[in-house]
Amino acid sequence: MSFVSKTSVKRSSFKWACVFMGVVCLLLLAGNIYLAVQKTQDQSIWRSHKMQLEKNNSDYRNLTEQLTIINNKLKEKINTLSSKPSGPPCEVPSHVQAWTQWFDRDDPSGTGDWETIVDLRRENPGKICRDPVDIEAVTLSGLDASQTGENIYLNDLENGFVCRNQDQPDWECSDYKVRLSCAPDSCENVCWTK
Ligand SMILES: [Ca+2]
Numbered sequence: 119m120s121f122v123s124k125t126s127v128k129r130s131s132f133k134w135a136c137v138f139m140g141v142v143c144l145l146l147l148a149g150n151i152y153l154a155v156q157k158t159q160d161q162s163i164w165r166s167h168k169m170q171l172e173k174n175n176s177d178y179r180n181l182t183e184q185l186t187i188i189n190n191k192l193k194e195k196i197n198t199l200s201s202k203p204s205g206p207p208c209e210v211p212s213h214v215q216a217w218t219q220w221f222d223r224d225d226p227s228g229t230g231d232w233e234t235i236v237d238l239r240r241e242n243p244g245k246i247c248r249d250p251v252d253i254e255a256v257t258l259s260g261l262d263a264s265q266t267g268e269n270i271y272l273n274d275l276e277n278g279f280v281c282r283n284q285d286q287p288d289w290e291c292s293d294y295k296v297r298l299s300c301a302p303d304s305c306e307n308v309c310w311t312k
């Protein structure tokens with residue numbers, strides 16, 4: 119009886135040992151499969167990151183090339199602009215005479231018509247160039263002194279224009295307006311051609 123029992127126990131132990139080994143093998147197998155899957159996933163993620171990195175590098179290179187092209191075009195533009203000859207500020211050819219607007223600051227009442235440059239400058243800041251090269255005076259209706267026959271007291275670049283009533287046979291000047299001619303290269307915002 120005891121012999122049968124010992125054999126039975128041995129068989130049972132062997133059976134359980136086999137089961138245990140089987141379970142261990144299965145666990146090892148599952149572990150290996152799990153590791154293999156993980157490795158495959160990691161490789162897949164790594165490949166996708168690598169592709170993304172390569173794409174970013176490619177984009178960066180394209181962007182750099184485009185920036186280089188834009189930079190070169192800007193340099194060309196700057197060179198073109200800086201080598202362009204700079205003409206007179208108001209783009210008037212140098213042979214053209216340029217004039218200020220007409221000024222009429224006084225009338226013949228009182229002692230006469232006083233269109234002096236000092237007063238014109240003071241009353242029209244920035245509108246008369248520093249060194250006028252000519253002066254022109256006509257009546258408001260467009261007649262010059264030779265046409266009115268009046269005696270003009272002053273009509274020059276230093277003083278401007280003055281017609282005194284006391285110099286006229288009828289004791290009265292016409293009402294004149296004057297304008298000044300400036301060199302075209304001094305004409306920025308000051309004067310224009312006829
Ligand atoms: Ca007057």
Ligand SMILES: [Ca+2]
Nearest residue numbers: 224225293294
């Ligand atoms: Ca006047």
